[in-house]
Amino acid sequence: MGRRVVITGIGVLAPGGIGTKNFWSLLSEGRTATRRISFFDPSPFRSQVAAEADFDPELHGLGPQEIRRMDRAAQFGVVTAREALADSGLDLAGFDPYRAGVTIGSAVGATTGLDNEYRVVSDDGRLDLVDHTYAPNHLYNHFVPSSFAAEVAWATGAEGPATVVSTGCTSGIDSVGHAVELIREGTTDIMITGATDAPISPITMACFDAIKATTSRNDDPEHASRPFDGTRNGFVLGEGSAAFVLEELESAKKRGARIYAEIAGYASRCNAFHMTGLRPDGREMAEAIKVALDEARMNPEQIDYINAHGSGTKQNDRHETAAFKLSLGDHAYRTPVSSIKSMVGHSLGAIGSIEIAASVLAMENNVVPPTANLHTPDPECDLDYVPLTAREHRTDAVLTVGSGFGGFQSAMVLARPERSLA
Amino acid sequence: MTAKVVVTGIGVATPNGLGVDDYWAATRVGRNAIGRVTRFDPEQYPSKLAGEIREFVAEDHLPSRLIPQTDRMTRLALVAADCAFTDAGVRPGDIPEFDMGVVTASTSGGFEFGQNELKKLWSQGSQYVSAYQSFAWFYAVNSGQISIRNGMRGPSGVVVSDQAGGLDAIAQARRQIRKGSKLIFSGGFDASICPWGWVAQIAGGRMTTSEDADRAYLPFDANASGYVPGEGGALLILEDAEAARGRGAENVYGEIAGYGATIDPKPGSGREPGLRRAIEAALADAGLAPGDIDVVFADAAGTPELDRIEAEAISAVFGPGRVPVTAPKTMTGRLYSGAAPVDVVAAFLSMREGLIPPTTNVELSPAYDIDLVTGAARTANVRAALVLARGQGGFNSAVVVRAAD
Amino acid sequence: MSNLEFTLEDLKRILLEGAGADEGVDLDGDILDTDFEELGYESLALLETGGRIEREYGVEFDDDTLAENRTPRALVATVNALLSERVAA
Numbered sequence A: 001m002g003r004r005v006v007i008t009g010i011g012v013l014a015p016g017g018i019g020t021k022n023f024w025s026l027l028s029e030g031r032t033a034t035r036r037i038s039f040f041d042p043s044p045f046r047s048q049v050a051a052e053a054d055f056d057p058e059l060h061g062l063g064p065q066e067i068r069r070m071d072r073a074a075q076f077g078v079v080t081a082r083e084a085l086a087d088s089g090l091d092l093a094g095f096d097p098y099r100a101g102v103t104i105g106s107a108v109g110a111t112t113g114l115d116n117e118y119r120v121v122s123d124d125g126r127l128d129l130v131d132h133t134y135a136p137n138h139l140y141n142h143f144v145p146s147s148f149a150a151e152v153a154w155a156t157g158a159e160g161p162a163t164v165v166s167t168g169c170t171s172g173i174d175s176v177g178h179a180v181e182l183i184r185e186g187t188t189d190i191m192i193t194g195a196t197d198a199p200i201s202p203i204t205m206a207c208f209d210a211i212k213a214t215t216s217r218n219d220d221p222e223h224a225s226r227p228f229d230g231t232r233n234g235f236v237l238g239e240g241s242a243a244f245v246l247e248e249l250e251s252a253k254k255r256g257a258r259i260y261a262e263i264a265g266y267a268s269r270c271n272a273f274h275m276t277g278l279r280p281d282g283r284e285m286a287e288a289i290k291v292a293l294d295e296a297r298m299n300p301e302q303i304d305y306i307n308a309h310g311s312g313t314k315q316n317d318r319h320e321t322a323a324f325k326l327s328l329g330d331h332a333y334r335t336p337v338s339s340i341k342s343m344v345g346h347s348l349g350a351i352g353s354i355e356i357a358a359s360v361l362a363m364e365n366n367v368v369p370p371t372a373n374l375h376t377p378d379p380e381c382d383l384d385y386v387p388l389t390a391r392e393h394r395t396d397a398v399l400t401v402g403s404g405f406g407g408f409q410s411a412m413v414l415a416r417p418e419r420s421l422a
Numbered sequence B: 001m002t003a004k005v006v007v008t009g010i011g012v013a014t015p016n017g018l019g020v021d022d023y024w025a026a027t028r029v030g031r032n033a034i035g036r037v038t039r040f041d042p043e044q045y046p047s048k049l050a051g052e053i054r055e056f057v058a059e060d061h062l063p064s065r066l067i068p069q070t071d072r073m074t075r076l077a078l079v080a081a082d083c084a085f086t087d088a089g090v091r092p093g094d095i096p097e098f099d100m101g102v103v104t105a106s107t108s109g110g111f112e113f114g115q116n117e118l119k120k121l122w123s124q125g126s127q128y129v130s131a132y133q134s135f136a137w138f139y140a141v142n143s144g145q146i147s148i149r150n151g152m153r154g155p156s157g158v159v160v161s162d163q164a165g166g167l168d169a170i171a172q173a174r175r176q177i178r179k180g181s182k183l184i185f186s187g188g189f190d191a192s193i194c195p196w197g198w199v200a201q202i203a204g205g206r207m208t209t210s211e212d213a214d215r216a217y218l219p220f221d222a223n224a225s226g227y228v229p230g231e232g233g234a235l236l237i238l239e240d241a242e243a244a245r246g247r248g249a250e251n252v253y254g255e256i257a258g259y260g261a262t263i264d265p266k267p268g269s270g271r272e273p274g275l276r277r278a279i280e281a282a283l284a285d286a287g288l289a290p291g292d293i294d295v296v297f298a299d300a301a302g303t304p305e306l307d308r309i310e311a312e313a314i315s316a317v318f319g320p321g322r323v324p325v326t327a328p329k330t331m332t333g334r335l336y337s338g339a340a341p342v343d344v345v346a347a348f349l350s351m352r353e354g355l356i357p358p359t360t361n362v363e364l365s366p367a368y369d370i371d372l373v374t375g376a377a378r379t380a381n382v383r384a385a386l387v388l389a390r391g392q393g394g395f396n397s398a399v400v401v402r403a404a405d
Numbered sequence C: 001m002s003n004l005e006f007t008l009e010d011l012k013r014i015l016l017e018g019a020g021a022d023e024g025v026d027l028d029g030d031i032l033d034t035d036f037e038e039l040g041y042e043s044l045a046l047l048e049t050g051g052r053i054e055r056e057y058g059v060e061f062d063d064d065t066l067a068e069n070r071t072p073r074a075l076v077a078t079v080n081a082l083l084s085e086r087v088a089a
Helices: A018-030 A064-069 A072-088 A111-122 A139-143 A147-156 A169-183 A204-210 A250-253 A285-294 A315-330 A349-365 A417-421 B019-028 B073-089 B109-123 B142-151 B163-178 B195-203 B240-245 B275-286 B304-320 B336-353 C008-019 C044-058 C070-089
Strands: A005-014 A033-035 A049-050 A100-105 A162-165 A190-195 A238-249 A261-270 A304-308 A397-406 A410-417 B005-014 B035-036 B048-053 B100-105 B154-161 B183-190 B232-240 B254-263 B295-297 B324-326 B384-391 B395-402
Touching: A005 A018, A005 A072, A005 A169, A005 A250, A005 A349, A018 A349, A049 B240, A049 B254, A072 A111, A072 A147, A072 A190, A072 A238, A072 B048, A100 A147, A100 A169, A111 A204, A111 B109, A111 B195, A139 A147, A139 B195, A147 A162, A147 A190, A147 B254, A162 A169, A162 B254, A169 A190, A169 A238, A169 A349, A169 A397, A169 A410, A169 B142, A169 B154, A190 A349, A190 B163, A204 B073, A204 B109, A204 C044, A238 A250, A238 A349, A238 C008, A261 A285, A261 A349, A261 B142, A261 B154, A285 A315, A285 A397, A285 B163, A304 A349, A304 B109, A315 A397, A349 A397, A349 A410, A397 B005, B005 B019, B005 B073, B005 B163, B005 B240, B005 B336, B019 B336, B019 C044, B073 B142, B073 B183, B073 B232, B100 B163, B100 B336, B142 B154, B142 B183, B154 B163, B163 B183, B163 B232, B163 B336, B163 B395, B183 B336, B232 B336, B254 B275, B254 B336, B275 B304, B275 B384, B275 B395, B295 B336, B336 B395, C008 C044, C008 C070, C044 C070
Parallel strands: A100 A162, A100 A190, A304 A397, B100 B154, B100 B183, B295 B324, B295 B384
Antiparallel strands: A005 A238, A005 A261, A033 A049, A162 B154, A190 A238, A261 A410, A397 A410, B005 B232, B005 B254, B035 B048, B183 B232, B254 B395, B384 B395
């Protein structure tokens, strides 16, 4: 076996749970952070609920210049990257900075900042020839969201390869998968990785309204996100970020690092079918799961918990259920599956990384987080979705998956590193 | 792990040429395609020049079902993908669908599509926003649309690292082939010459305000005053060399032999910029010494500070004036994520013809001790080339390409 | 908008503007009772089409309108029913 990659630091910023500890409390208690949108008046929109983070950038250590030049999503990314680095106990000053890289996932970049700035330069859409004299310098950083990766690199001192990975709603898995590949091939020894998105803005609400992808359950915001429930009718938008410090296993051990989990396998596949639609058979997600398991040299039976994409759209939940059966066989019926989107919403590109964090914390605590709001089973979704309350469950290995617009399907296997030594 | 990865098909669309033949015919003779912006009236803006693709009619190439749901940059990319497939001689069914994937770079996504929908949202109301907005503007759209149109179900990816991203995508594509895929599409396209995109680019502070198309974008010239933006890009078909041979690929342009990337330290740190280190990493990855490189395709930022950094990095690695350097992007403007894939194409075509295309309009400043190919193309035996790309924020990427054996 | 009638021609125009037409499909043929799916319009194309009809004609569809009206004939009839309701109201 070649170089193995482990997680040695975690930072999380999620709705209802800023910081890893608060995040895990929310999940393990099965509380939900969805609410009526407060950032702007949501009444013109079909969907008026979201999972918002109560985030104060000053409180999280950002200076006035950083706050001014960074979109909210970039701010999230920097805060979680710093938290992850502090959590890892790693001081990059002692390393060759070129051996440390950055990959940050984001589906929609600085969409909130762009929406705000567009209103100003266009005078609320009145001007076709928008007015550059009202544009701030940082508009370029919103135009090109690779600025997120640059900010994280500057905040952490990494000077190796840096990029934003933007594969829609699988960005949060793919970004970490990309980072793993760089360490495995020997390009880097340390990666600061993860994902961030802060999409709760009028343009985002409008674009999901237009395809009826988000829920219209506005009368009961706390219970609006209902993955796998028979009454589900769309996802609830969220926001947030999770970041990780990844290291090569042997060097992590050598410095006595706390090792959360090994990233044992990862793969992504396309459906080559439709930009927003899914094939009902779940075959490409199943293919991604199989390849990820192969890479991890694990059998389906070794998976103790599946952290589902579970967005709460009718087509996703069925597609995904089919994919689990196709890839894991009967073991799919014996494995707890849950969707934390029931609690923290769907933060597009960020959620994949937030779900990796949830998966790692499930292993840490041997507790599987629940699928909140699951009261009415859907006969077509017939697996064990851990309804309503968290469950104590020995968890040595987790499969986490994502599915997104563009047809992208990704899967990652996380495991205790001692697993393969046994 | 170290499987050889070759390029077997190319689709290119730049302001000076649609398709490989047109592009090269224009580039080898230094045909300038920079001009005053025509896609909107630029009069009120401080910058007025761009490299526009003037003769592209998407409806001539793509089904009408795709037109309403695509931004210009996606239309260009889809047509380039079709050309690359044809160029590679790959027929549907030749390669299993799960063995083919797409990794593209994007800089700003479908910005013009986004502009139109933002306008509808704020001037008319949220119910006027298109059902296609949710994906037509986002960074992943080209990888998604290319995979759908061409039935590719293997690994996918999208990277955003400003202009450096075009090389990062090619490197990621090579990685996927080394992990077992047989064919990966890679490259990048951007086309944000719309008022909203223009204002965002102006905000970056590096665009020239010159209005003289022949004296506007002058990298390494004492009169460098910034860059001219352009639209377009290239898509390359990368294949495992053995697999390509196995299917009888006839059109092997060359090998993607090495890659290195860094990001500059935080501004004000006083540490050396990362470009030199990226070049050294790419050479080491290719197993080549500086003396093996026959030409460098420069990033050519066109601002004095960034030109100086690049010239110093090249001289530090190769020695002063020891390797020919060129920047044919002086003819097209900077194409963002599309720029470096186009330079990779130019590098392969330089090998084929034994000709280094020129850096047009530029008179080398005595401040730089590089051997810049100015004026006309230079005859040379090119067996290996280095392509450089940098993005705002300090992204540095380098790729080494080598002639096929 | 004061358009009181929604015709097949209106539907065809809006389909073409919002979603184009599949190669091999002749919208000028006898399509009244052909399923939209067979005409090459999947859910996304229908959502775009539906949004355009709603805006242009000032009608409002239910979540299920597009799923339930699977042919041009059904959709045209439904839009006209909504238009006459609006006039009556």
